[in-house]
Amino acid sequence: MSLKHDIEFKLNGVSRCASVRVDMSALDMLRDVAGLTGTKYGCGEGECGACTILVDGLSLNSCLMFAVDCHGRDVVTIEGLAADAKADALRAAFVEHGAVQCGYCTPGMVMQASHLLATHPDADAEAIKRGIEGNLCRCTGYTKIVEAIASVSRTGKPGARS
Amino acid sequence: MKVAEKTKFIQPGTLIGKRIPKMDAPEKASGKTRYIHDIDLPGQLYGKILRSERVHARIKHIDTAAAKALPGVHAVITAADIVDQRPIGVAKDHLPLKTDKVRSLRDEVAAVAAESEQIALAALRLIKVEYEDLPILTDPAEAIKPGATLIHPEPRQPGGQDALKPSGPVAFTGKPDNIAMRFDYCHGDVVQAEAESDAVVEDTFKLHYVTHCCMGVSGMIADFDSSGNLLMYSNTQVPFLHKREFAEYLNMDPGRIRIIQPAIGGGFGSKLDIYPFEVICVFLARAAKRPVKLVFTREEEFISSPTRQPVLLTLRSGCKRDGSLTFRTVHTLHDNGAYTSWGATTPFVMMQTFSSLYRVPNCDYHTVAVYTNNPYAGSFRGYGNLQATFAVEAHMDKLAEAIGMDTLEFRLKNAQEQGEVSGQGMEFDSCGFKECLTTAAERSDFRRKFAENVKNRNAPGAIKRGVGIASMLHVGGGAKIYPSDGCGTILKLDDFGQVTLITGASEIGQGSETVLSQLVCEELGLPMSALTVVNNDTAITPWDVGVHASRTTFIAGNSALGAARLAKAKVLAAAARKFECPAEELDLRGGYVIKAASGEALIDLPRLMRNLHFSDKAELVMTTFYYEPPSSYQDKRYKGNVSAAYAWASQVVEVEVDTETGIVKMTKITAAHDVGRVLNRLGIEGQIEGGIVMGQGYALTESLIIENGVMRNPSFRDYKLVTAPEIPEIDISFIETMDGEGPQGAKGVGEAPAICVAAATANAIYNATGVRICGLPFTPERVYRALHGKGEKLYLAPEKAA
Incomplete structure (x- = not known):
C-alpha cells in the first residue's frame, strides 16, 4: 500500500538490512520485521516509555521514530542488553528487588535505567526517579523499581532493605 | 548392606515471610515474555x-x-x-x-x-x-x-x-425507565437513631471517572479448528467463566472452547467481563475462516474500556456525645453508562463499608444505577470501596470534630474487633483493625502532627501541612458473589523430585504463581527451584472462578496447600514402608525425607520418587480442590457472611497544600495492613506500594473528562497517571492476625491498599486548611477554588426515593 524503503543498520551489534514501509515506526519494524517483541507498544505517542530503545547510545521512544531513520544507526533493544554485563546486574536487580509485576513496562524501564546508569553512574534515588519519569508503570508504584536501579548505581546500596 | 554415607542433618527453614522474587520476573525483565501482542498464528x-x-x-x-x-x-x-x-x-x-x-x-x-x-x-x-x-x-x-x-x-x-x-x-x-439496578439495604432503625443522636452531619460526595490504564492494551486471538472447536488466546481474568459464557453466546458446547492466557499486561479488574471486541473477534474468525487477532490502540483502550463507577453519594451520619456511632443513611446515584457491566454491582461492596467497617447499629443504604449515554462502568480494584470509604472516613472526622473528640480515639471507639458480627452479618474471625489504627498513627506521629497542623492553619506562608487517617474493610477470604467460589489443583511429582503445580488460578502480574509455589514448597520441604507452575490453559488446568475479590492467595492457596498435604502424606507413607518406621516420625525438608526429631536425612526425594515409579502404592499425581470456603451467600436483604476472612487496613497520608496554587503534594503514606500473615514479603510490599500509588492517582491526578458523552482525554498525555518523581515516601507495617482459615494464616490483600488513600488525603487537606472538599480528584484547580471560596456548587442530592 505504501512505499517501501531499504535500510541498513546495526541491531544489537549485528549489521542487517530491512525493507520497511516509509510510514512504519521503528517500534513496528523491530516487532514485525525484525521479530523482536521485547520492545512493547504502550501508547504509540511517546507518553509511556514501554517502547524505549537505545539509538546511537541515546534512549528514545521507538514509537516516535520512523523505521527509515534507523538507517546507518546503532540500535539496541532489550534483547541486545543480554550481552552487557552491567545490564545483567540491572536485570537481576529488577528481579531480586521485586520491581516486576505484570512486566509489560519492564523492558522499557530496564532500557531507560541502563541508559541512565550509563550516563549518570552516580544517580541517587531522586535522580533515578527523574530519570524514569517518562516510563509509566501501573503495577508497582515505582518504589521497587527505584530501589532496584539504586542497588546497581555507584551510590546505591546494593542488596534489599533490611 | 552398604556402609551408609556420612549422616547428614537438615536444618529447619521456612519460605514463609521471606522475600521471594517472582518466578516470572527473569523472563519479563529480559523482554522474553510473550504477551498477547507478541503472539502471531500462521495465516492470521x-x-x-x-x-x-x-x-x-x-x-x-x-x-x-x-x-x-x-x-x-x-x-x-x-x-x-x-x-x-x-x-x-x-x-x-x-x-x-x-x-x-x-x-x-x-x-x-x-x-x-x-x-x-x-x-x-x-x-x-x-x-x-x-x-x-x-x-x-x-x-x-x-x-x-x-x-x-x-x-x-x-x-x-x-x-x-x-x-x-x-x-x-x-x-x-x-426498560420502561432508565433504571439499570437498585440496591436497598437496611439494619436497625435510622429514624429512631437520628432522634437519639447528639451530632448529625450530611454531605454529598462526587466521585469521578477513572480507568484501569493497564500498560498492555486489550487484545485477543480467535481460531477455529477444522472441527469447529474454538481456541482463544485471551487476557481474561476469569477463563472458566469466560468459557461458559462464550459457549452461551456462540451456542456451542463449552467443551469445544479452549482458552489460553498468555502473560497479561495488567488486570486490576478490567478483564472480569466479556466485552464486545472479544465476541466480535470470534465472529470475524468464523466469517473469515482464519485466525483473527484483534488488538486495541491506546486511544481505543481509553474510549472503549469500562471505567470505575462514578458515583454521586449523599451520606448522613450521627453519633452520641460519648463517641458511639448511631446511624448512617446513604443514597447513591450511579452512572451506569449505556450498558451494564460489573460497575453496576459495586453496591455489594459499598454497603459493607457503610454497614460494617465501624460498628453502626443502624444503617440504611440505597443505590440507583441509571443508564446514560456515557461510557459504561466495570469492575476496578476496590470495587466501589474507594467511593464508599471516601464518604465514611470524611464523616468520621466530621463527627469527631462535632463532639470535640480526638479523631483517632473516635475511630478506636467504633472500630470492629475480633469475634464481632456486623449488622450486615459479616463475621470477623480475625480482625486487626485497632492495631492497624494505632500502628499507622504511632508510626506517623499522627496525633502530634494533627494538632500542630490545626494550630498552623492561619500561620503565615502559602504551604500548609496536613495529616489524615482513613481505614478500610474488604473481603480477604474469597467472596460469594458468583454462584460458587473455589479453585482446583493438580500436583504432579516426577522421578527427579520436580513438582508441577497445575492450578486454575491465573497470574496477572500480582505474583500468585510464586505465592502458590511457596505454599507447596513449604509443605514438601523443597526449594522454589523444584517447582514449575502451569496456570494458563483451560484444557489443562482445573476450574477456578477467576482473579477477583482479592481471593487468589486465600482460595487457590488453600487448594494448593491441600494438594501438597496429600502429596506429603503419600511420600511419607512410602518412606515409612521403606524405612519400617511410623510415618509420623518422618518429615520432608531440604529435598530429603528426614527423621522429624533429629533432622537426619534418610533419602533424597528424587531417589524415593524413582523407587515409587509405577509401583502399586504410588500415585504421583494429586488432585484436590478448595471449594465453598466457610462463608455464606447473602440473603435477599444482602445479609450474610460473604467472605471467609476480612482484610483491614489504616493509612495515614501526609500532604503539603500550596494555598496559592492549589497544588497538593503527597509527602508520606504510613500504611498498616492486617494481611493475616505475610507469605512473600517482597510480593506483598509490591502489592501495597502499587495499590497506594494507584490510590494516589485516584486522589490527585486521574480523571476521565466526559463532556456530553465524549471523552476529551483518551491519552496518557491528558489522562495523568502518577510518575516516579511524584510518589510519596511509603512506610508499611504488617499486622499478622493469623487467620484460622487462611493458608498459613494469610488473607487477601490485592485490592486493599488502593482503597483508603483518597479518603485519607481528603482528611489531610482538611487538617491542613480547614476546608473539606467532597469531590475528586484534588487537582490544583479544584483545590484552589475550594480554598478561595469559589468551590463548586453543592452537589444535588441523589434521589431519596425508596
Whole structure:
C-alpha cells in the first residue's frame, strides 16, 4: 500500500538490512520485521516509555521514530542488553528487588535505567526517579523499581532493605 | 548392606515471610515474555472495529460494499451479518455489534478482518454509516426523572427497540425507565437513631471517572479448528467463566472452547467481563475462516474500556456525645453508562463499608444505577470501596470534630474487633483493625502532627501541612458473589523430585504463581527451584472462578496447600514402608525425607520418587480442590457472611497544600495492613506500594473528562497517571492476625491498599486548611477554588426515593 524503503543498520551489534514501509515506526519494524517483541507498544505517542530503545547510545521512544531513520544507526533493544554485563546486574536487580509485576513496562524501564546508569553512574534515588519519569508503570508504584536501579548505581546500596 | 554415607542433618527453614522474587520476573525483565501482542498464528488476519463516533443515534444504513471490495479484506461484518448475536454483559443488555442504535461513543458498528492492520484500517474508512442523531442523556440526575430520554426503551414505547428481542433464549427487551439496578439495604432503625443522636452531619460526595490504564492494551486471538472447536488466546481474568459464557453466546458446547492466557499486561479488574471486541473477534474468525487477532490502540483502550463507577453519594451520619456511632443513611446515584457491566454491582461492596467497617447499629443504604449515554462502568480494584470509604472516613472526622473528640480515639471507639458480627452479618474471625489504627498513627506521629497542623492553619506562608487517617474493610477470604467460589489443583511429582503445580488460578502480574509455589514448597520441604507452575490453559488446568475479590492467595492457596498435604502424606507413607518406621516420625525438608526429631536425612526425594515409579502404592499425581470456603451467600436483604476472612487496613497520608496554587503534594503514606500473615514479603510490599500509588492517582491526578458523552482525554498525555518523581515516601507495617482459615494464616490483600488513600488525603487537606472538599480528584484547580471560596456548587442530592 505504501512505499517501501531499504535500510541498513546495526541491531544489537549485528549489521542487517530491512525493507520497511516509509510510514512504519521503528517500534513496528523491530516487532514485525525484525521479530523482536521485547520492545512493547504502550501508547504509540511517546507518553509511556514501554517502547524505549537505545539509538546511537541515546534512549528514545521507538514509537516516535520512523523505521527509515534507523538507517546507518546503532540500535539496541532489550534483547541486545543480554550481552552487557552491567545490564545483567540491572536485570537481576529488577528481579531480586521485586520491581516486576505484570512486566509489560519492564523492558522499557530496564532500557531507560541502563541508559541512565550509563550516563549518570552516580544517580541517587531522586535522580533515578527523574530519570524514569517518562516510563509509566501501573503495577508497582515505582518504589521497587527505584530501589532496584539504586542497588546497581555507584551510590546505591546494593542488596534489599533490611 | 552398604556402609551408609556420612549422616547428614537438615536444618529447619521456612519460605514463609521471606522475600521471594517472582518466578516470572527473569523472563519479563529480559523482554522474553510473550504477551498477547507478541503472539502471531500462521495465516492470521488482523481485526479492527468501527465505532460509532456518535453519542446517541439511530443507525439508518450501513454500506460495506467498498470495504468488502478492498484487496486484502477477508471479512466485513455488521449486526445484519450475525443473525445469532446475543446480548452480553451482567444484565444481558449489550449486543456486541449494534443493530438499530448506538448509545455511546464507544459503540461497535462494524468490523473488518484483513491481511494487515493497515488494510483493516483502510477498510474501516470505506464503511459508510448513515445516522440520525437522538437526544443525548449524560446527566444521571436527569436520567431518573420521568419523561427522560430512554436509553433502552421497550418495543412498544416511542423509539422502542426490537433489536435484542429475537436473539434466542437470552433476550433483553428494553426498560420502561432508565433504571439499570437498585440496591436497598437496611439494619436497625435510622429514624429512631437520628432522634437519639447528639451530632448529625450530611454531605454529598462526587466521585469521578477513572480507568484501569493497564500498560498492555486489550487484545485477543480467535481460531477455529477444522472441527469447529474454538481456541482463544485471551487476557481474561476469569477463563472458566469466560468459557461458559462464550459457549452461551456462540451456542456451542463449552467443551469445544479452549482458552489460553498468555502473560497479561495488567488486570486490576478490567478483564472480569466479556466485552464486545472479544465476541466480535470470534465472529470475524468464523466469517473469515482464519485466525483473527484483534488488538486495541491506546486511544481505543481509553474510549472503549469500562471505567470505575462514578458515583454521586449523599451520606448522613450521627453519633452520641460519648463517641458511639448511631446511624448512617446513604443514597447513591450511579452512572451506569449505556450498558451494564460489573460497575453496576459495586453496591455489594459499598454497603459493607457503610454497614460494617465501624460498628453502626443502624444503617440504611440505597443505590440507583441509571443508564446514560456515557461510557459504561466495570469492575476496578476496590470495587466501589474507594467511593464508599471516601464518604465514611470524611464523616468520621466530621463527627469527631462535632463532639470535640480526638479523631483517632473516635475511630478506636467504633472500630470492629475480633469475634464481632456486623449488622450486615459479616463475621470477623480475625480482625486487626485497632492495631492497624494505632500502628499507622504511632508510626506517623499522627496525633502530634494533627494538632500542630490545626494550630498552623492561619500561620503565615502559602504551604500548609496536613495529616489524615482513613481505614478500610474488604473481603480477604474469597467472596460469594458468583454462584460458587473455589479453585482446583493438580500436583504432579516426577522421578527427579520436580513438582508441577497445575492450578486454575491465573497470574496477572500480582505474583500468585510464586505465592502458590511457596505454599507447596513449604509443605514438601523443597526449594522454589523444584517447582514449575502451569496456570494458563483451560484444557489443562482445573476450574477456578477467576482473579477477583482479592481471593487468589486465600482460595487457590488453600487448594494448593491441600494438594501438597496429600502429596506429603503419600511420600511419607512410602518412606515409612521403606524405612519400617511410623510415618509420623518422618518429615520432608531440604529435598530429603528426614527423621522429624533429629533432622537426619534418610533419602533424597528424587531417589524415593524413582523407587515409587509405577509401583502399586504410588500415585504421583494429586488432585484436590478448595471449594465453598466457610462463608455464606447473602440473603435477599444482602445479609450474610460473604467472605471467609476480612482484610483491614489504616493509612495515614501526609500532604503539603500550596494555598496559592492549589497544588497538593503527597509527602508520606504510613500504611498498616492486617494481611493475616505475610507469605512473600517482597510480593506483598509490591502489592501495597502499587495499590497506594494507584490510590494516589485516584486522589490527585486521574480523571476521565466526559463532556456530553465524549471523552476529551483518551491519552496518557491528558489522562495523568502518577510518575516516579511524584510518589510519596511509603512506610508499611504488617499486622499478622493469623487467620484460622487462611493458608498459613494469610488473607487477601490485592485490592486493599488502593482503597483508603483518597479518603485519607481528603482528611489531610482538611487538617491542613480547614476546608473539606467532597469531590475528586484534588487537582490544583479544584483545590484552589475550594480554598478561595469559589468551590463548586453543592452537589444535588441523589434521589431519596425508596
